Structures are given as C-alpha cells and as structure tokens.
Amino acid sequence: MIKGVPTRVAYGDALVEMGKKHKDIVVFEADISTSTQTCKFAKAYPERFFNMGIAEQNMMGAAAGISTTGLVPFVSTYAVFASMKACEQIRTSIAYPNLNVKIAVSHGGLTPGTDGVTHQATEDLSIMRSIPNMTVAMPADAVATKVLVEKAYQLKGPVYLRFTRCPLPIIYPKDKTDFTFGKAVTLKEGNQITLIAIGDMVYQALEAAKELEKKGISTRVVDMHTIKPLDEECLRQVARETKAVVTIEDNTILGGLGSAVCEYYAEHFQIPVKRIGLKDTFAESGEYLELLKKYGLSSEDIVRAAEKLAINNNLYYEGQNK
Amino acid sequence: MHICTFREKADYLKKKAREVRIEIIKMIYKAQAGHPGGSLSAADIVTILYFDILNIDVNRPQWEKRDRFILSKGHACPVWYVCLAKKGFFPMQELSKLRKIGGILQGHPDMRKVPGLDMTTGSLGQGLSAGVGMALGAKVQKLNFKTYVLLGDGEINEGQIWEAAMSANKFKLNNLIAILDYNNLQLDGFCNEVMPIEPIGDKWRSFGWDVKEIDGHNIKEILTVLENLKDHQDHPTFIIAHTIKGKGVSFMENLAEWHGKAPNKEQFKQAIKELEANK
Numbered sequence: 001m002i003k004g005v006p007t008r009v010a011y012g013d014a015l016v017e018m019g020k021k022h023k024d025i026v027v028f029e030a031d032i033s034t035s036t037q038t039c040k041f042a043k044a045y046p047e048r049f050f051n052m053g054i055a056e057q058n059m060m061g062a063a064a065g066i067s068t069t070g071l072v073p074f075v076s077t078y079a080v081f082a083s084m085k086a087c088e089q090i091r092t093s094i095a096y097p098n099l100n101v102k103i104a105v106s107h108g109g110l111t112p113g114t115d116g117v118t119h120q121a122t123e124d125l126s127i128m129r130s131i132p133n134m135t136v137a138m139p140a141d142a143v144a145t146k147v148l149v150e151k152a153y154q155l156k157g158p159v160y161l162r163f164t165r166c167p168l169p170i171i172y173p174k175d176k177t178d179f180t181f182g183k184a185v186t187l188k189e190g191n192q193i194t195l196i197a198i199g200d201m202v203y204q205a206l207e208a209a210k211e212l213e214k215k216g217i218s219t220r221v222v223d224m225h226t227i228k229p230l231d232e233e234c235l236r237q238v239a240r241e242t243k244a245v246v247t248i249e250d251n252t253i254l255g256g257l258g259s260a261v262c263e264y265y266a267e268h269f270q271i272p273v274k275r276i277g278l279k280d281t282f283a284e285s286g287e288y289l290e291l292l293k294k295y296g297l298s299s300e301d302i303v304r305a306a307e308k309l310a311i312n313n314n315l316y317y318e319g320q321n322k
Numbered sequence: 323m324h325i326c327t328f329r330e331k332a333d334y335l336k337k338k339a340r341e342v343r344i345e346i347i348k349m350i351y352k353a354q355a356g357h358p359g360g361s362l363s364a365a366d367i368v369t370i371l372y373f374d375i376l377n378i379d380v381n382r383p384q385w386e387k388r389d390r391f392i393l394s395k396g397h398a399c400p401v402w403y404v405c406l407a408k409k410g411f412f413p414m415q416e417l418s419k420l421r422k423i424g425g426i427l428q429g430h431p432d433m434r435k436v437p438g439l440d441m442t443t444g445s446l447g448q449g450l451s452a453g454v455g456m457a458l459g460a461k462v463q464k465l466n467f468k469t470y471v472l473l474g475d476g477e478i479n480e481g482q483i484w485e486a487a488m489s490a491n492k493f494k495l496n497n498l499i500a501i502l503d504y505n506n507l508q509l510d511g512f513c514n515e516v517m518p519i520e521p522i523g524d525k526w527r528s529f530g531w532d533v534k535e536i537d538g539h540n541i542k543e544i545l546t547v548l549e550n551l552k553d554h555q556d557h558p559t560f561i562i563a564h565t566i567k568g569k570g571v572s573f574m575e576n577l578a579e580w581h582g583k584a585p586n587k588e589q590f591k592q593a594i595k596e597l598e599a600n601k
Binding site: 026047048050052053055057058059060061062063064065066067068069070071073088089092093096097098 | 386390432433434440441442444445447448449450451452453454455456457458459460462463465481482485486488489492493
C-alpha cells in the first residue's frame with residue numbers, strides 16, 4: 001500500500017475548516033459519512049448537515065433545491081453512485097439550471113480496490129465531462145484537495161470533485177495554494193515525452209518519469225487535475241515543446257482525460273498520443289496496486305508506453321544526439 | 323378599503339381560472355404542441371396559488387422570502403406560464419411563442435429563462451426533491467416561506483418521489499405542501515391500469531405526511547384547505563386533489579389521448595366557445 005493521505009480525508013478536514021468561515025455551506029450525505037469523511041462536518045455543524053439516507057437521487061434534487069435559496073450544498077457519496085445512480089438528477093436538476101451544487105465524491109477509479117466493480121467508479125469522469133456547465137476535477141494529493149475544495153466553493157456553478165479511498169503520497173509543498181480549475185500544474189520539466197495525468201495517476205506518472213529519465217528520455221509531467229474546462233494553453237505548450245504524449249487516468253480510456261486530450265490535439269496539432277486507463281473493461285476485487293498492475297495503469301505500464309512512443313518517434317536517437 | 327368576502331374571492335378566482343384555461347388552449351393551439359389535458363386539470367389549483375395563496379412579488383422574482391411553487395409535472399407548464407404572465411412576471415405576448423426557438427417558454431420549464439419560475443422541471447419525479455431542498459433551506463435560514471409542489475398522479479410512479487417523501491418527514495418539513503393532481507390518467511391510459519397507486523392516502527400517511535383530500539375543481543374547497551395550513555404540526559402536508567383531465571373542454575375531458583396533443587382549428591374554436599360560455 002502507498003503511504004500518505006486519502007484525498008477523501010483531506011476533503012473531510014477541509015469541509016470542517018470551511019464550515020467555520022463560510023456559514024452558507026451545507027452538507028448532504030447518503031449514509032456513508034464515515035467513509036466520505038463528511039462525518040467530521042456533521043459533528044462540527046449538525047444544524048447544517050443532512051443525512052438523506054441511501055437515496056442519492058433525492059439527495060441531488062434536494063441539493064439543487066437548497067442551492068436556489070442561497071446556500072451552498074456539498075453533496076457526498078461514492079463517485080459511482082453520484083455519477084450513475086443520480087446521473088439524470090445531476091444533469092437535469094443541477095447542471096441544466098446551472099445551480100451552485102458541489103458534488104464531492106469519494107472512491108474514484110480503482111481506489112476502492114477490494115470492494116470490486118460495484119463500488120469502483122471507472123466511467124464517472126467520462127459521464128460528468130459530457131454534461132454542459134459542469135466543472136470536473138480530481139486532485140492529486142491532500143494539498144491540492146484542500147485548495148480545490150475551497151475553489152469549488154468560490155466558483156458559482158456545479159462542480160464534480162473526485163477523491164480517493166486509498167492513501168496518496170503528498171506531492172505538493174504544504175503551502176502551495178495557487179491551484180485553479182482549468183489550470184494544469186507542470187510538476188516536472190522535460191522536452192521529449194509528456195505524461196499528462198489526473199488524480200491518483202499523477203503519482204504513478206512521477207514514478208514513471210524517474211525511470212524514463214534513467215533510460216535517457218527527457219520526461220515532462222503534467223497534473224491535469226481539471227478535465228473540464230481543459231487547460232488548452234498547457235496542451236499547446238506541450239505540443240510545441242515536447243514530441244509525444246501519454247495520458248494516464250484511473251478511469252476508462254473512453255471519454256475521460258485521454259479522450260479530452262486527443263480531441264484537442266486532433267483539431268489543432270499533430271502529436272502522437274498514447275492513452276493509459278481501463279481499456280473498455282470492468283476490473284475486479286483486488287488491492288489497489290495489484291489492480292493498477294493487472295489492468296495496465298501502473299508506473300511500469302506508463303514506462304513501457306512511453307518507451308514505445310520514444311522508439312516509434314526516434315526520440316532515443318534525438319536524445320543521444322544532444 | 324373593501325374587504326372582500328370569501329364568496330367574492332371565490333368568484334374572482336373562478337373567473338381567473340376560466341381566463342387561464344382560455345390562454346392555455348390558445349397557446350397550445352398556436353404552438354400546435356403541448357399538454358392540454360394535465361394543464362386544464364391543474365388550472366384551478368395553480369390559479370388559486372398564484373392569485374391568492376403565494377406570497378410573491380412580481381417586482382422581485384428572486385426575493386429570498388417569497389413562497390416557492392414547483393410544477394413537478396413539468397409538461398403541464400402552459401398553466402404555469404399563463405399564471406406567471408398574468409401576474410406580470412413577463413409580457414403576455416410571450417405566450418404565443420410557446421416551444422418556439424429563441425423563446426423563453428420551453429416545452430418543459432426552464433428556471434433560467436422564465437422570470438418568477440422557481441425550478442426547472444420536466445423529467446418526472448424530480449420536483450418534490452427540489453421542494454424538500456427549498457423547505458430545508460427555509461429552516462436553515464429561519465425564513466418563513468412555504469414551498470408548494472404540484473405532482474402528477476402518473477409521476478408518483480417514480481421511486482425518487484418516495485425517497486423525497488421519506489426525507490420530508492424526517493426533517494419535519496411542515497413548510498412543504500405537495501398537491502396531487504389526481505386526474506387518474508397518464509400518457510398510456512388509466513393510472514390503475516398503467517401502475518396502480520392506490521391506496522394513495524394510506525401510502526402518504528404511512529410516510530408521515532398529513533393527508534387531506536379535496537375536489538381539485540371546487541374553488542372553495544381548494545381555498546379552504548390552502549388557507550388553513552398555517553402553523554401546522556411537525557408534518558409535511560399532502561393534498562389529494564381529485565381532478566378531471568382536460569377539465570372545461572368537453573371533448574378533452576377524461577381522455578388520455580389529450581395528454582399531449584394540440585387541438586385543430588375546429589376543436590380550438592369549440593374549446594374556446596365552451597370555456598367562454600362557462601361563466
């Protein structure tokens with residue numbers, strides 16, 4: 001297991017801090033508050049916490065309703081239930097009227113591990129990204145989480161924020177606060193291959209970059225924490241300054257980060273892209289790291305994909321000539 | 323100042339409801355699309371809410387203390403649009419642009435386009451949850467407004483309605499009133515054939531609601547029940563309003579086929595004639 005902090009824990013802590021500052025925050029929960037970590041807010045501000053029971057559709061609708069009275073609801077459950085069981089409620093009652101509802105969900109991607117497919121959200125980023133008005137993001141660690149939760153409060157309109165069940169290492173300095181939706185973070189410079197990752201995959205990308213550098217491939221790492229709005233300025237820079245791209249997401253490769261990046265490049269740049277993610281398949285029960293390996297999302301898989309891109313595009317040769 | 327009697331008020335509202343019905347038929351005829359049956363069955367209830375019950379201010383559509391109304395059966399929006407226009411939230415001329423591209427009056431209601439319209443609806447089953455949220459918002463902010471939600475009888479087939487029903491009771495939302503437009507017809511036919519909902523009163527009582535039953539076309543009964551909701555106990559209120567689909571137009575009454583179709587020229591003339599004669 002990776003050592004670190006699950007981003008859901010950082011979310012729970014951030015909510016408590018924000019609840020003190022922002023009296024208009026209310027929290028909705030569907031009977032998994034100890035898991036989503038909204039239990040901390042419930043304890044601190046019981047009068048602003050509503051446990052809606054195991055009824056996600058009503059929870060989304062109630063959040064839509066309360067937002068029209070001027071309050072700012074944060075709605076928490078597991079990503080798979082929010083994005084699919086209550087998908088149409090999110091689309092029609094929240095996103096269509098552009099209501100100020102924050103859907104902040106845990107257990108993104110394969111991070112629920114041994115719970116299995118029913119609790120793994122591996123299509124949610126694609127689904128949420130296709131809904132107009134929706135901002136869709138997944139922070140890479142606890143530091144980014146804390147800032148993006150506050151930014152979600154400040155942004156007027158619906159936001160889908162996805163967190164992890166399992167711990168993630170701290171990547172960012174504790175005092176980093178300049179995260180902005182739609183603005184990617186370049187974590188490491190490089191001029192041959194760029195690894196564009198989101199959420200828990202950012203750490204895997206950083207690990208892969210170390211290996212790739214050892215192999216003589218200059219590797220850039222981008223934390224694309226927001227897949228909508230997509231940071232097109234960052235993608236332009238990547239296309240101008242590096243030679244090939246690997247996208248990495250803990251989500252199906254259909255419709256998520258990889259698709260978003262490819263859609264942009266297809267219309268603007270000629271640059272080879274390899275997408276890493278679930279290849280149109282469901283996963284299974286297993287430890288998180290075992291699942292990443294079995295389904296091709298581990299740092300080793302990223303290294304292999306990047307090496308192949310380097311060979312196919314003569315990047316090794318170029319690197320050796322420098 | 324002349325204080326009007328209950329009877330005078332009822333007469334005034336009856337007249338208003340007739341005007342509302344005429345406008346509903348006109349706008350659906352003009353658009354050659356829309357849902358006359360359910361609009362006409364809800365016409366008396368919605369008219370009374372807008373012209374007597376709701377504490378709203380046409381000059382401040384977003385006034386935070388206003389009463390809220392949600393037409394959860396959003397397809398009946400012609401009745402909503404007519405009442406809002408007649409109250410002055412937008413010009414009456416807009417009614418002739420129902421469902422027209424570039425207009426504000428969408429086929430199903432959009433709160434971002436129509437002033438005074440409190441919630442986007444049209445996907446059945448979602449309006450009561452929004453009402454629960456608004457009523458909770460009032461409680462949290464210690465505001466005294468009430469939230470009224472009009473439900474269709476077919477609509478309560480939706481599971482989300484019952485999730486909302488449970489939660490309204492849990493949070494003791496005595497500021498939430500749901501009204502069932504019980505015309506006993508849904509798109510495919512009679513409610514008891516498509517998906518039986520009886521015993522409806524027992525169901526809502528068992529979910530912790532205070533249940534009342536009225537004739538949804540009897541102005542005095544509607545007024546009496548809505549005027550006596552004040553300072554109720556800890557329960558949300560559910561009003562079963564027995565109605566007639568297509569009420570007021572003889573050839574539309576009690577026929578599922580008039581759920582979502584516009585009258586032709588001859589039918590239009592006949593409908594207006596009947597409604598105007600009904601004084």
